[in-house]
Amino acid sequence: MSPNRNTPDAPEGRELHRRRFLSAAALGGATIVGASALGGLDADAAFAAPSPSLDPAIAKTSFAEGRVAGINGSMLEVAGSHGEFHRVQLTNATSIWKLHPTTADAVEPGDGLYARGVEMPDGSIAADAVWVNIVNLHCTIRGIGRDRLELAHNNHAVVGRVVKGTTAASYHGSALSSDLSRLRIGQDAQVLGAWRPKDDSIDIARVSVGR
Amino acid sequence: MLSLLRDLAPLALGALLAWSGAVKLAGRAPERRVAGxxxxxxxxxxxxxxxxxxxxxxxxxxxxxxxxxxxxxxxxAGAVWSGTAAALLGAAFTGYLVHGRVTAPDSSCGCTARGDEPIGPRAFARAGLVVVGGAASAVAAGPWWETVWRHPVAATALLAGCGAVAAVLFADLDRRLLLALRRLRLRVFGHPLEGAPKVVPVEASVELLERSLAWEAAAPVVRSGLRDHWDEDGWRFLRYTGTHGTDRNARRVSVLFALDVHADLDTASRPAVRVAVLDEETGEPVTDALEDVTARTALPIVT
Amino acid sequence: MACGSTYLWRGEATWFCCGNAWGPCGSHGGGACGTCRSSANHGAWPNASAACWDITRPDLCGEGNIPRRGCGSVMNVRHQCTGATVCITITDCGPRTKSFCGEAACCNGQCRTNRILDLTPAAYSAIGSLSSGKLPVWIYE
Incomplete structure (x- = not known):
């Protein structure tokens, strides 16, 4: 897969026009600043605040997990890890994450995925969001190289690849930064990234280290 | 040399099994050790x-x-019986490892204090060492203390060697040394990830957005994850898709956010975020999309 | 499922995988309770048992009073920023609170500190995006 297919940074022709239109629309929209609505409330008031629509208690959303067994147009056939089977419909409103926000043609058979969406009458799931090969692992940093971190997860060795321009680090809860030079061997780290089925390594999206 | 090793085997293996047995019998949180x-x-x-x-x-x-x-x-006779018992124990360990490897290849053996790596050559080497040590003990020429008494220097050197092998096989000493060496290399040659350009990653902008009031206002409309992003004129644009309205009147919308491209959680805890909701089909702004949320709580909106 | 409204705790929630799974998640198994599944609305609590406490040690981050809630406990988890809510069952032990003492997740300046809940991908994605690794939450039961 070429990196450009995954990074929406190099638009061409129509897409460029579309982005300019969207940019102008966004800048013409409302500006929202100010104090938090829910964060400042006490526990009871926070619970009493009305829920937004994305509320699983109302069972509006469905969830699918598994590996892509086949791709039929924009329909993903997904074999669940516990023997179940899902059909996940990608639409032109579906977000697809595979290390970056990407498009449907980046999904390959053998990929693992989590999908959130709405169940259709025919039993398929119209996906709102699909996360492909995403993992979020608690690791220990065992080694640091120029393009990789040697990680131990549950004492299994895992190679974490540093992806230039993408991999970001957070230190003790700080904002995510492109500066990876404060990572240390022996640190506990939470690594969020995209698993690569071909070589079982992980492309790192973000690594958060504690004290 | 070999005969010396054979005669010292009961001492070396005895000490090893005493340590390993004590850890299993009296170690804290045994549930943690057997889990997985x-x-x-x-x-x-x-x-x-x-x-x-x-x-x-x-x-x-x-x-x-x-x-x-x-x-x-x-x-x-006691030496023969005790050596045979140790060899049988080693054989039982080996059988357990083979069974574990076949039936649950991802699981660990749980054999020693830090035994949560998958069953591999190291685990088999440990069990093999117990078998060989047991067999050697069974055929030892005399009590181990007599051997130590007769050859104190050679015995001490051999036992130190056995200790080193045990430290590598049972206590992962080599890996600890490797970590120390890697740390030293970073200290001497510098950090290999030094010198990355200082830019605000897209993930940092998304994080800032998701903690902002603008996100709270738009969250009920947004259904997707991040779909697209681009930078222009000092702004970073983030695009999501969502649904506005209920059932029959539901319209598919694009939700656009614009933030300062240099802002992150450390520099802007209360960022000013521009938000627009556009009808996906017509491209027209949906002006009442955010009002639904402002009714929820008193959100100050400045246009 | 009884998912109540009595305040229990607040803090930072992350996500993890469990049960049969693909990739590096394959080695996790059914978690401390044996029933954990990534595709179900499950969660991991740092004080699910005494043995669990020894691993997570929330007391080292000043969360020493976090109550014991064992396998099968039901919790209502509410995203502080958006109010989105998901009802979960505790099926595992975690997260390792002690490794990330003081880490905060905030909404517009209002922060929740310390990792005190791990959600399965199903539960986490119901109230947030998996590609954002942590959320500030209120927990009710």
Missing amino acids: TALERLANGVERATVALRAVGAAELLVAAALLTAPAVAGP
Whole structure:
């Protein structure tokens, strides 16, 4: 897969026009600043605040997990890890994450995925969001190289690849930064990234280290 | 040399089994040690596996005591029996490892204090060492203390060698050394990830957005994850898709956010975010999309 | 499922995988309770048992009073920023609170500190995006 297919940074022709239109629309929209609505409330008031629509208690959303067994147009056939089977419909409103926000043609058979969406009458799931090969692992940093971190997860060795321009680090809860030079061997780290089925390594999206 | 090793085997193996048995029998949080091991699957549950682990520890301690004291208590026959018992224990370990490797290849063996790596060559080497040590003990020419007494220097050197092998196989000493060496290399040659350009990653902008009031206002409309992003004129644009309205009147919308491209959580805890909701089909702004949320709480909106 | 409204705790929630799974998640198994599944609305609590406490040690981050809630406990988890809510069952032990003492997740300046809940991908994605690794939450039961 070429990196450009995954990074929406190099638009061409129509897409460029579309982005300019969207940019102008966004800048013409409302500006929202100010104090938090829910964060400042006490526990009871926070619970009493009305829920937004994305509320699983109302069972509006469905969830699918598994590996892509086949791709039929924009329909993903997904074999669940516990023997179940899902059909996940990608639409032109579906977000697809595979290390970056990407498009449907980046999904390959053998990929693992989590999908959130709405169940259709025919039993398929119209996906709102699909996360492909995403993992979020608690690791220990065992080694640091120029393009990789040697990680131990549950004492299994895992190679974490540093992806230039993408991999970001957070230190003790700080904002995510492109500066990876404060990572240390022996640190506990939470690594969020995209698993690569071909070589079982992980492309790192973000690594958060504690004290 | 070999005969010396053979005659010292009861001492070396006895000490090893005494340590290993004590850790299994008296170690803290045995549930943690058996969780995820082949023993857990074999015993069909953490509680039964914990009992099994304790039992194995007790057996190791018994065999260790026999190896160390049998020649004094029961003479040469005692040495044969204790050595045979140790070899059988090693053979049982090997059988357990083969079974675990076949039935649960991802699980660990739970054999030693830090035994939560998958069953591999190291685990088999440990079990093999117990078999060989047991066999050697069974055919030892005399009590180990007589050998130590006769060849104090050679015995000390050999036991130190055995200790080093055990440290590598049982306590992962080599890996600890490797980590220390890697740390030293970073200190001497500098950090290999030094010098990355200082830009605000897209993930940082998304994080800032998701903690902002603008996100709270738009969250009920947004259904997707981040779909697209681009930078222009000092702004970073983030695009999501969503649904506005209920059932029949539901319209598919694009939700666009614009933030300062240089802002992140450390520099802007209360960022000003521009938000627009556009009808996906017509491209027209949906002006009432955010009002639904402002009714929820008093959100100050500045246009 | 009884998912109540009595305040229990607040803090930072992350996500993890469990049960049969693909990739590096394959080694996790059914978690401390044996029933954890990534595709179900499950969670991991740092004080699910005494043995669990020894691993997570929330007391080292000043969360020493976090109550014991064992396998099968039901919790209502509410995203502080958006109010989105998901009802979960505790099926595992975690997260390792002690490794990330003081880490905060905030909404517009209002922060929740310390990792005190791990959600399965199903539960986490119901109230947030998996590609954002942590959320500030209120927990009710």
